[in-house]
Amino acid sequence: MASKSGFLQQAVAIAAKDLRSEIRTKETINGSVSFAVVVLLMFSFAFDPNSEQIHEMSGGILWLAFAFAAVLILNRGFARELLNDCLETLLASPVSGAQLYLGKCLGNYVLLLLVEVTCVPVFLVFYNMQWTRHWPMLVVVCLLGSWGLTAVGTMFSAMTVNLRLRELMLPIMLYPMMIPVLMASMQLTTVLLAGNPIAGDNEFGLRLLVVSDVIFTLLALTLVEVVLVV
Secondary structure, eight states: OHHHHHHHHHHHHHHHHHHHHHHHHOHHHHHHHHHHHHHHHHHHHHSOTTSHHHHHSHHHHHHHHHHHHHHHHHHHHHHGGGGGGHHHHHHHSSOOHHHHHHHHHHHHHHHHHHHHHHHHHHHHHHTTOOOOTTHHHHHHHHHHHHHHHHHHHHHHHHHHTTOTTHHHHHHHHHHHHHHHHHHHHHHHHHHHHTTOOSOGGGHHHHHHHHHHHHHHHHHHHHHHHHHHHO
16 A cells, blocks of 8 residues: 555656646646637637537537647647756656656646636637536546546657657657547537437447546556656
């Protein structure tokens, strides 16, 4: 139990370090929120907010904005450690690769959730949508979907951190891997924003989210030591 507690404490300490740094600079959160809002604004020009079509595409539009913002957040996750060779220092410290990964993942997760909390009200205004009475389940979907994006995204961020074209390579490698999480999140969000509960065939999307989160997290924790050494 003590070892598990120590593992989590180190991961939380790394996440707290990243969040304190972000609070001081605000460069990642400001950029990602601004970009997500611009994406929502651009999509709003293409659709009539009063049309039935917008309700059918609501989840897709919202999660595309989240996915674009997530890449900006993930690109900075490990890249900020390159300054003054901080990444080399972290790798040489007693902190394991799994602890480093989990800490980075938690920090990215919190930032992505902040983006979502900011963008959902903007989305409702831009697209003339009503707040769903099934909002607790919508929160669950956002929590699960966001963890899936950050779990796989933080792993690829570690893989591309030393590449010269990491800003280009990360989305190219990451977006195909995001497809299961994005598809399930889009489907469930569309259903919930339409005022319908998650039932019947839609329950498969919820199960897919949970399974994807578990698989991505376990794979990343297993492979991260090799990725960081390479």
